[in-house]
Amino acid sequence: MGLEKIIDKKNNDLSKKIDKQRVPEHVAIIMDGNGRWATKKGLPRSFGHNKGVSTLKEILKASKRLGCKVLTVYAFSTENWTRPRKEVNFLINLFSDVLQNEINGIHEESTKIKFIGDLSPFPETLKKIISSSESLTKKNNEFLFNVCVNYGGRQEIVKVARKLALKSFSGEIKPSEVDEELFNSELLTQGIKDPELLIRTSGEKRLSNFLLWQLAYSEIYISDLLWPDFNEYEFLKAIVDYQSRNRRFGGIESLNNKSFEDSQHSS
Ligand code: IPE
Ligand code: IPE
Numbered sequence: 001m002g003l004e005k006i007i008d009k010k011n012n013d014l015s016k017k018i019d020k021q022r023v024p025e026h027v028a029i030i031m032d033g034n035g036r037w038a039t040k041k042g043l044p045r046s047f048g049h050n051k052g053v054s055t056l057k058e059i060l061k062a063s064k065r066l067g068c069k070v071l072t073v074y075a076f077s078t079e080n081w082t083r084p085r086k087e088v089n090f091l092i093n094l095f096s097d098v099l100q101n102e103i104n105g106i107h108e109e110s111t112k113i114k115f116i117g118d119l120s121p122f123p124e125t126l127k128k129i130i131s132s133s134e135s136l137t138k139k140n141n142e143f144l145f146n147v148c149v150n151y152g153g154r155q156e157i158v159k160v161a162r163k164l165a166l167k168s169f170s171g172e173i174k175p176s177e178v179d180e181e182l183f184n185s186e187l188l189t190q191g192i193k194d195p196e197l198l199i200r201t202s203g204e205k206r207l208s209n210f211l212l213w214q215l216a217y218s219e220i221y222i223s224d225l226l227w228p229d230f231n232e233y234e235f236l237k238a239i240v241d242y243q244s245r246n247r248r249f250g251g252i253e254s255l256n257n258k259s260f261e262d263s264q265h266s267s
């Protein structure tokens with residue numbers, strides 16, 4: 001399905017509302033609400049996770065078609081280990097199965113897949129599938145698909161701090177050399193532009209330890225839909241909303257490049 005066919009209920013073509021020149025390069029998503037989606041239907045939570053995979057496949061295609069360059073999704077947080085063992089195991093098996101089934105398609109689309117997070121606690125089977133998927137797609141340069149697993153923003157920042165402290169202790173760097181650029185270069189997202197847009201589904205208005213450093217100036221879009229109900233149309237709605245934002249980065253964009261003094265004289 002092409003972008004042209006994304007028609008909303010009032011028969012408006014949503015794709016016409018999108019300025020193709022200002023599509024966010026990097027979109028990050030907190031895919032939330034799988035469990036509630038299933039529970040509402042009287043189904044086990046695992047059904048929600050399965051359905052969530054279909055949504056992810058749709059959004060991956062949609063973001064690429066729209067012209068985004070990077071999609072980063074939160075699939076499993078460092079805090080998600082506190083869930084019942086049965087659900088954690090289900091998710092681990094789901095990651096393995098989905099990756100095995102989808103990796104060839106991802107590769108054919110010239111998409112590079114990268115896993116962000118501490119992979120060490122995962123079973124060897126999953127670690128092997130992850131590493132072979134990453135090496136298969138490592139030269140692909142059409143699109144970057146980051147999957148955050150056992151990821152926590154605070155843990156990532158603490159690790160960078162520890163690494164820089166060690167480098168400083170060993171004399172490799174001077175403490176005065178620690179700046180944003182150096183810090184950035186040690187993050188798991190090193191070399192990747194910060195997301196311009198963060199989408200969270202299920203109506204929750206929190207970051208839940210996701211990309212704390214990288215989201216410093218991202219626009220945030222909250223959808224009340226549960227992740228399994230989210231779709232390409234809703235994604236485009238988020239993009240239209242993003243394009244209506246005034247990104248000031250601490251400046252005063254409304255002055256339209258007039259200096260502060262100019263604006264004082266003309267008022
Ligand atoms: C998001 O859905 C998926 C993961 C965190 C793995 P949830 O499982 O958090 O679903 P809710 O929020 O309980 O409905
Ligand atoms: C955030 O969702 C983590 C993922 C989507 C993987 P959670 O459902 O774990 O977050 P909380 O518990 O609502 O903050």
Ligand code: MG
Nearest residue numbers: 032033034035
């Ligand atoms: Mg949740």
